[in-house]
Amino acid sequence: MLHRLPVGVKLAGLAAACTVLLLLRSPWAMAVAVGVVVLLFAVARVGVAAAWAQVRPVRWFAVALFGMQLVFADLPSAVLVTSRVVLAVALAGLVTLTTRTSAMMTALERGLSPLRRVGVDPFRLSLLLSLTIRSVPVIADLAARVREAQRARGVEWSMRAFAVPLVVGALRHADALGEALSARGLDD
Template sequence: MLTGAYVARSSVLHRLPAGVKLLTLAVACVALLAVREPWSVGVASAGTVVLYALGGIRWVEAWAQIRPLRWFVLVILVVQVLVTDWTTAVSLTSRLVVAVALAGLVTLTTRTADLMAAMERGLSPLRRLGVDPARVSLVMSLAIRSVPVVAGIAQQVRDAQRARGQERNVKAFAVPLVVGVLRYADTLGEALQARGMDD
């Protein structure tokens, strides 16, 4: 299993506390919901590019964060064009890509252990309501780690498709992808069960 997307650098973003980055990410995603005008989306996109530069993230590392979304975004764009207009469609899909890119930036500049610790601290007041912050942070950590794993499985399936000359066969892509993801889920479940966390 991959250990997360963290890349070691000595940038300003790497030195920021994980809690600050998570809070900023939450605020930024909420702010993106209010963005409608194309120029505002452009400003948000440019700001994201600047943040990646401040974090010392290479283009290939940045592209890896949004690359798995390309087909999903294309489908959303087409659907939105059919039900609304070009401006709304481009605005919606651009905001989605920016939000994913910002989340990717957090994982690229923050160790998973630091993210988990920050989430546990942030959720600690919910202990009184019966919430276990450690378990919630574990689930979030597994979700973060699973994204590159699933993307890797999809890429392997796509490569196998090309090798067999079946690039346009949806079934040849969907079935192996689902099987691969289910196998990964089974492996993950067995690992959690071995650690007594299967409940």
């Protein structure tokens, strides 16, 4: 059900929810918030494993934060501050889980289209975004090749022997790409 909601509604909802979380002052209100978030995950039919994967990155931070709040403040504020962070992460994760990347991209391009008025060409912007996505595997591949060359030269542990050829290679690739795009008349 959550999957079908328009992206804009979900993002606005996320922003509103995070603001509400910041305003909650009593542990009881926070308990209700926890219930609501659990309910949302259930409605979206997100499994326990997938839900845990969203919150997992903050688990140690949450423990450290809780301990610190306990030392410097009291138990209620420790509960409040820790659950606020965990819930915000969980909600953001829920939006990401229930939205296709392509739908988010469309929303992003639509959101940026008012920039047209300050001279930003929407076509150029979406070209920039898609070129970046395309370039990630190209640069990762380049990095792997530089690593191999490094091994062959016996300078495996030199960061300089890795990064300089990588950056020069990336720039060469970028400028060749720019030339190819320009040759196709993109600057006209």
